[in-house]
Amino acid sequence: DLAAWQRSLRAQFPIVVAHPELAYLDSAATSQKPQAVLDAVQHYLTTSNANAGRGTYPWANATTALVERTRARVKEFLGDPAPDCSAVHFTAGTTDGLRTVARDWLPAHLADGDEIVVPFADHEANLTPWLEARDLLARQGVRIRVRELPYQAGSGDYDPAALAAVVGPHTRFVAATHVHHVYGGDMNVHRIRQAVGPDVPICLDAAQSIGHLPVSVAELDVDFVVFSAHKALALPGTGVVWSRGRRGPRFAPGGWDGTPNTVGIAALSAALDWLEQAGPDRIAQWCTALAARLTDGLNRMTAYTVLGCNLSLAAGSAVQRRTAIVTFRHRDIGSGDLGFILFSHGFMVRTDNHCQAGAGEREHSVRVSLHVHNTVEEIDGLLSVLAGLP
Numbered sequence: 001d002l003a004a005w006q007r008s009l010r011a012q013f014p015i016v017v018a019h020p021e022l023a024y025l026d027s028a029a030t031s032q033k034p035q036a037v038l039d040a041v042q043h044y045l046t047t048s049n050a051n052a053g054r055g056t057y058p059w060a061n062a063t064t065a066l067v068e069r070t071r072a073r074v075k076e077f078l079g080d081p082a083p084d085c086s087a088v089h090f091t092a093g094t095t096d097g098l099r100t101v102a103r104d105w106l107p108a109h110l111a112d113g114d115e116i117v118v119p120f121a122d123h124e125a126n127l128t129p130w131l132e133a134r135d136l137l138a139r140q141g142v143r144i145r146v147r148e149l150p151y152q153a154g155s156g157d158y159d160p161a162a163l164a165a166v167v168g169p170h171t172r173f174v175a176a177t178h179v180h181h182v183y184g185g186d187m188n189v190h191r192i193r194q195a196v197g198p199d200v201p202i203c204l205d206a207a208q209s210i211g212h213l214p215v216s217v218a219e220l221d222v223d224f225v226v227f228s229a230h231k232a233l234a235l236p237g238t239g240v241v242w243s244r245g246r247r248g249p250r251f252a253p254g255g256w257d258g259t260p261n262t263v264g265i266a267a268l269s270a271a272l273d274w275l276e277q278a279g280p281d282r283i284a285q286w287c288t289a290l291a292a293r294l295t296d297g298l299n300r301m302t303a304y305t306v307l308g309c310n311l312s313l314a315a316g317s318a319v320q321r322r323t324a325i326v327t328f329r330h331r332d333i334g335s336g337d338l339g340f341i342l343f344s345h346g347f348m349v350r351t352d353n354h355c356q357a358g359a360g361e362r363e364h365s366v367r368v369s370l371h372v373h374n375t376v377e378e379i380d381g382l383l384s385v386l387a388g389l390p
């Protein structure tokens, strides 16, 4: 049964177990780490720590093998149907990965008059790099047009019908997000593919979906998947750009010309094993149920407004499934104060404007983000503190 399964997983997070008086509700900012990931780091550093792709002695060979094995592991985790035609490039994180695509791939594939479609109201890491690429090209005399990936008003999801009107013969690239870091919905990326047709490369920011939803590149039919290891139970300073070669040359910058974050890669490999064992589907089921419980509780209290209104499961919305993120505002209490009050009861949440640069929610809010270690008791405890506020 799901509850017993969850208890056995929660028990594997040492920092969570050590602090029963606290509730970590900020996994979208960074995740806590299960023991298996801590063990993998310790194991790597105490058995074969060396640089990768260089020496020929056993530790160096083991490290090179670890990096190559992890590339294959990432492809497998993403359900890559043609691993021989794809590439996994390690970066420092999602921000670095998106910037790498924007700097090293995009300009080489665009010409004067081309258009790209990007989200204006998603995490700024998925906007700024595309604008910088446009400005870089402009300095070289190549003018490209950046168009907005449209949202359905107030829904927290893209609008595929409106997107079809934005896409035209000059569209060369689309950047999208799988799970919005404030609204928390699964953005139904397969509908973007339907709207843009088979030939336009799609780059997916999967920072909030890896480990929270099954992410299948075959099903989503995307060309780039970018994510951060630290949000997927591994360490900060490691990220992934997965890309496929179906539309143009494979994207493989770097090679072995720098030292990869081998410790982070060892952690990522263990984290992907752990997540696969736990099952992203079941994790999604658990977190979605908690998020729905929280959303329903907030919707019953007049003082709170939940952002991304179509996402309420209570309203029976079939549009979209909410994942592990619920963001809300109190009528009178600012997000900083609310965060302070909540921590006085042991609840750790995210406050402020959530790095959302574009035309979306500029006002501050409180974000609760979950992972598989979170419990019904934590959600009910949070709701009862929120209910006690004026």
Ligand code: PMP
Pocket (backbone or CB within 6 Å): 028, 029, 093, 094, 095, 096, 123, 125, 126, 177, 179, 180, 181, 205, 207, 208, 228, 355
């Ligand atoms: N995209 C999304 C959707 C995110 O939630 C985040 C992290 N908040 C990022 C990109 C940036 O990730 P990182 O800070 O690990 O580079």
